[in-house]
Amino acid sequence: MQRYIFLRIIQAILALLVISAIVFALARVTGDPVAILLPEDASPKVVEQVRAKWGLDQPIYVQYARYIGNFVQGDFGQAWAYGGVPISELIIRRLPNTIYLASFAWVVSAAIALPIGVLVAVKKDSPFDWAGKVVALLGQSAPSFAIGLLLMWVFAVILGWLPTSGNDAGFKSVLLPGMALGYYNVAAVMRLTRSSMLEVLDTEYVKLARIKGMPERKVIWKHCFRNALIVPFTYMGLIGAVLLTGSVVIETVFVWPGLGDLAIDAIRNRDFPVIQSVVILFATFYIFINLFVDVAYAYLNPRIRYN
Amino acid sequence: MKHFLSIRNVASGLIALSLTAALACGAPTEEPAASSAPADSGSSAAPAQPAAAQPTAMMAAEPTATTALVQPSGMSDTAAGGAAPTVAPAPTEAPAATAGQPVQSDLRVAITPPYAENLLGWRVGGTNQGILQPMQEHLFQRDYQTWEAVPMLTTEWSVSPDGKEWSFNLREDVPFHHGDDTFGVSDFVFSFQLWSHPEAKTGFGDFWHQLLGPAGEQRSFEVEALGMAATVTEVSDSEMVWNMNRPELWIPFYASDATTDPLIYSLDYWQTNGEAAYAQNPVGTGPWKHVSYEQGAKLEYERAFENHWRINPDFDSLTFFFAEEHLTRVAMLRAGEADIAEIPRELQNDVVKAGFAITQSTLPAFMVWVGIGGQYLEDKRDPNDPNTDVLVRRAMNHAIDRDAINEAFFDNKMELMANTGWHPTDPSFNPEWVIPAYDPEESRRLLAEAGYADGSGPSVEFMSGKLVGVPELTDIAVPMVQWLKEVGFEVDAQIGEFQPIRTRYKAREMNGVLWTHRTGFWPAGRNMRVYFVSPALAGAVYMFEDPHIEDLFGQWQNSVDETERLALMKQQGEYMYEQNATMPLGFLFAEFGINPKVIAEYSVNNSYFGGMKGHEYTKVVRQ
Numbered sequence: 030m031q032r033y034i035f036l037r038i039i040q041a042i043l044a045l046l047v048i049s050a051i052v053f054a055l056a057r058v059t060g061d062p063v064a065i066l067l068p069e070d071a072s073p074k075v076v077e078q079v080r081a082k083w084g085l086d087q088p089i090y091v092q093y094a095r096y097i098g099n100f101v102q103g104d105f106g107q108a109w110a111y112g113g114v115p116i117s118e119l120i121i122r123r124l125p126n127t128i129y130l131a132s133f134a135w136v137v138s139a140a141i142a143l144p145i146g147v148l149v150a151v152k153k154d155s156p157f158d159w160a161g162k163v164v165a166l167l168g169q170s171a172p173s174f175a176i177g178l179l180l181m182w183v184f185a186v187i188l189g190w191l192p193t194s195g196n197d198a199g200f201k202s203v204l205l206p207g208m209a210l211g212y213y214n215v216a217a218v219m220r221l222t223r224s225s226m227l228e229v230l231d232t233e234y235v236k237l238a239r240i241k242g243m244p245e246r247k248v249i250w251k252h253c254f255r256n257a258l259i260v261p262f263t264y265m266g267l268i269g270a271v272l273l274t275g276s277v278v279i280e281t282v283f284v285w286p287g288l289g290d291l292a293i294d295a296i297r298n299r300d301f302p303v304i305q306s307v308v309i310l311f312a313t314f315y316i317f318i319n320l321f322v323d324v325a326y327a328y329l330n331p332r333i334r335y336n
Numbered sequence: 337m338k339h340f341l342s343i344r345n346v347a348s349g350l351i352a353l354s355l356t357a358a359l360a361c362g363a364p365t366e367e368p369a370a371s372s373a374p375a376d377s378g379s380s381a382a383p384a385q386p387a388a389a390q391p392t393a394m395m396a397a398e399p400t401a402t403t404a405l406v407q408p409s410g411m412s413d414t415a416a417g418g419a420a421p422t423v424a425p426a427p428t429e430a431p432a433a434t435a436g437q438p439v440q441s442d443l444r445v446a447i448t449p450p451y452a453e454n455l456l457g458w459r460v461g462g463t464n465q466g467i468l469q470p471m472q473e474h475l476f477q478r479d480y481q482t483w484e485a486v487p488m489l490t491t492e493w494s495v496s497p498d499g500k501e502w503s504f505n506l507r508e509d510v511p512f513h514h515g516d517d518t519f520g521v522s523d524f525v526f527s528f529q530l531w532s533h534p535e536a537k538t539g540f541g542d543f544w545h546q547l548l549g550p551a552g553e554q555r556s557f558e559v560e561a562l563g564m565a566a567t568v569t570e571v572s573d574s575e576m577v578w579n580m581n582r583p584e585l586w587i588p589f590y591a592s593d594a595t596t597d598p599l600i601y602s603l604d605y606w607q608t609n610g611e612a613a614y615a616q617n618p619v620g621t622g623p624w625k626h627v628s629y630e631q632g633a634k635l636e637y638e639r640a641f642e643n644h645w646r647i648n649p650d651f652d653s654l655t656f657f658f659a660e661e662h663l664t665r666v667a668m669l670r671a672g673e674a675d676i677a678e679i680p681r682e683l684q685n686d687v688v689k690a691g692f693a694i695t696q697s698t699l700p701a702f703m704v705w706v707g708i709g710g711q712y713l714e715d716k717r718d719p720n721d722p723n724t725d726v727l728v729r730r731a732m733n734h735a736i737d738r739d740a741i742n743e744a745f746f747d748n749k750m751e752l753m754a755n756t757g758w759h760p761t762d763p764s765f766n767p768e769w770v771i772p773a774y775d776p777e778e779s780r781r782l783l784a785e786a787g788y789a790d791g792s793g794p795s796v797e798f799m800s801g802k803l804v805g806v807p808e809l810t811d812i813a814v815p816m817v818q819w820l821k822e823v824g825f826e827v828d829a830q831i832g833e834f835q836p837i838r839t840r841y842k843a844r845e846m847n848g849v850l851w852t853h854r855t856g857f858w859p860a861g862r863n864m865r866v867y868f869v870s871p872a873l874a875g876a877v878y879m880f881e882d883p884h885i886e887d888l889f890g891q892w893q894n895s896v897d898e899t900e901r902l903a904l905m906k907q908q909g910e911y912m913y914e915q916n917a918t919m920p921l922g923f924l925f926a927e928f929g930i931n932p933k934v935i936a937e938y939s940v941n942n943s944y945f946g947g948m949k950g951h952e953y954t955k956v957v958r959q
Contacts, residue, residue: 061839066535066537067535067537068536068537068540068541071541071542071876072542072874073871075534075541075542078534079534079535082534082535110453110454111453111454111631112454112455112456112459112615114454114615119631122631123632174661178661178663178664178667181663181664181667182667185667185671185673186667186670186671189671189672192671192673193664193667193668193671193673194657194659194664194667194668194673195633195634195657196633197633197634281660281661282661282663282664283664284632284633284657284658284659284660284664286630286631286632286633290632291632293660294449294453294632
């Protein structure tokens with residue numbers, strides 16, 4: 030197992046290196062950042078000066094090597110478009126907001142999807158089953174920003190219960206963006222829970238428990254649900270990464286000052302160091318959450334062994 | 337399992353890469369320009385605003401040349417010859433209690449996030465700097481109603497006959513927000529260094545460096561190299577003389593809030609606290625002072641003084657909310673979380689129906705047109721480029737239906753333009769200029785006359801990219817391409833991002849290209865400099881380089897005779913018009929949604945700054 034984890038970490042680092050190289054190149058494909066950093070009528074002399082100041086006059090491989098060298102030392106560089114503020118500062122300021130939002134969205138996904146998944150499995154082919162499917166399908170088929178705007182309209186504009194946007198109203202602030210972000214994943218988790226539950230409900234040991242007269246609630250929640258949880262749990266681990274990295278649109282719609290919002294701003298400003306840092310950070314989340322899920326999966330399911 | 341895992345790893349990588357690609361490739365590009373402030377159905381119950389269609393004297397900021405310190409002339413042409421001093425605005429009285437209690441003390445404004453959002457005024461572009469203008473002031477300001485320059489932190493000024501020596505009396509005893517420091521010449525010298533910093537983003541860094549920087553030297557990254565401003569003589573703490581490297585008569589324009597650059601910063605605060613303090617907690621002399629800033633979310637100000645020298649705001653505090661999504665801003669307005677909000681054109685009627693008002697800027701915010709590339713001086717000119725043939729350009733102009741564009745995309749709110757760069761308020765505008773009529777037959781005839789008679793029309797590229805403020809640019813390109821094809825052009829349409837366009841025009845490689853463009857509302861002289869002259873004359877976009885224009889513009893730039901300058905600018909306008917140098921479209925006004933239950937009066941001039949500035953003049957509803 031330890032060898033497996035070690036190899037996966039090596040794989041992850043290689044993957045990050047490849048990603049960083051691609052991000053580095055792609056960001057530059059979008060054009061010259063000096064065009065954004067300077068006004069339209071900047072003279073060629075000034076363009077040269079600024080290019081030299083930020084090292085943009087160097088060959089791209091030199092720029093990349095310098096960037097990676099600094100990055101591994103924890104120096105993400107300076108944000109060109111934000112007055113030269115260290116990127117680590119920007120990230121430290123915004124990362125907690127993104128984690129908070131993603132965590133709440135994860136809880137929303139679980140809180141809605143798991144009970145409904147169990148319910149529709151137990152009440153298979155009943156009106157509950159159909160209703161559950163509709164609820165989940167709505168989440169899956171509507172883009173999260175559309176759900177977000179709908180929620181905003183109903184709960185902030187019409188009812189006035191919650192703020193439309195921002196993060197300065199305490200827990201109330203996270204409710205709408207969290208629901209919008211989390212609801213999107215309900216369908217998949219619910220379907221996985223349902224199918225997993227159906228599989229478990231059909232097993233011999235469950236039939237035996239029922240024959241022995243065990244109360245149905247105990248059969249479902251103690252014997253079925255725990256065993257059926259492995260598959261949705263794995264998926265929800267992956268969702269964690271999706272929620273962390275996929276909050277870009279929701280953060281923009283709800284003026285939530287997180288990393289997604291920062292990424293959008295950086296792209297708009299062609300702030301390469303910030304784009305690179307945020308994307309690599311997102312990739313890191315994704316890869317290491319995957320790794321964590323794989324390892325946790327092995328612990329949860331003793332039948333699985335990684336060699 | 338190994339396979340499964342490696343597949344998952346690959347999948348993870350692919351997802352991350354997709355994200356990367358989406359992030360990297362989806363970058364909208366932007367020139368440092370205006371925020372969105374689209375136009376409305378004018379059917380609103382807007383509070384009284386000066387009619388946008390009533391031309392006001394726009395750009396005639398040329399004082400009379402005098403031999404000694406004299407009173408400043410007015411900023412309009414009509415006042416140009418007058419010797420009457422421009423009177424500084426007196427501080428307003430604090431709102432009288434008898435006027436009733438304000439319905440609320442905080443003014444909340446929802447706007448699109450500024451580009452390169454930070455609080456370092458010299459490092460942000462035009463619209464961005466608007467968020468700083470509640471707290472920082474200029475030597476001059478533009479009257480919101482008339483667009484004329486009036487004194488701000490200067491009280492009197494004069495210029496020598498050669499246009500090179502400017503003398504200023506500065507306003508005395510104007511305090512900064514941080515204690516005992518008051519504005520003086522040293523603050524101006526320091527501020528000038530920031531205006532001309534190599535990374536000054538607002539578009540006039542080179543201009544200021546050319547005027548007041550050390551001749552022949554590059555712009556300096558060293559802010560406190562005071563020697564840079566050796567051209568400024570400090571007569572006393574409140575008197576200074578500029579000995580400029582070249583003549584320039586539009587100083588009251590360039591040193592005003594019209595051009596965004598010249599905010600006044602405190603040298604003392606910089607020396608005591610450093611640049612980082614300006615980034616975190618900037619100070620100024622304005623009626624509002626900085627309270628807090630959450631990047632990407634909001635910026636808060638509060639009233640700075642009991643009695644500000646210029647004006648005491650009606651509201652105790654001012655908060656800007658930065659909301660990228662249009663519908664979020666609409667929701668904020670409708671939910672009562674914002675009192676003023678930028679509302680996109682297509683949603684304005686809904687907002688009005690919900691009981692809110694739409695208010696329009698007194699002057700246009702944007703100028704929209706189609707550039708005709710390839711009109712370069714000899715070094716870059718391709719004689720086979722059809723765009724270099726005036727008959728072809730005329731044919732282009734008759735091929736497009738401006739009225740249809742106006743109706744379909746701008747709800748007839750665009751003020752159509754006859755000659756790109758010239759608004760009717762500009763003194764050098766010629767009222768006899770006519771808007772090119774939609775006449776496909778005439779267009780075909782002109783093409784035939786140009787040698788394209790057999791239906792194999794000229795081949796051109798038509799590029800259009802997204803630019804903030806006028807999101808319709810890419811939409812209007814579609815019918816224009818079709819109209820051009822209908823009269824015989826072979827058009828290769830490229831509609832998407834603006835960056836490829838910028839890259840090509842900066843490299844002067846727009847031969848055979850047409851492209852949609854927009855800018856803020858500027859005087860013709862500024863438009864000429866940025867768009868219609870070569871690099872030799874500090875042009876920037878090189879949309880129309882012509883030896884005759886180069887000559888006229890050079891003369892204009894160096895002339896100190898106001899009458900001569902006006903005549904030269906008129907000649908340039910006539911030539912541009914005759915040459916069909918571009919495909920002019922029109923001017924768009926800025927419009928904002930306001931909550932009439934809170935806002936009694938909100939005046940915004942041309943909204944190059946979005947809804948960010950001038951809120952000290954916004955009046956609250958009182959009960």
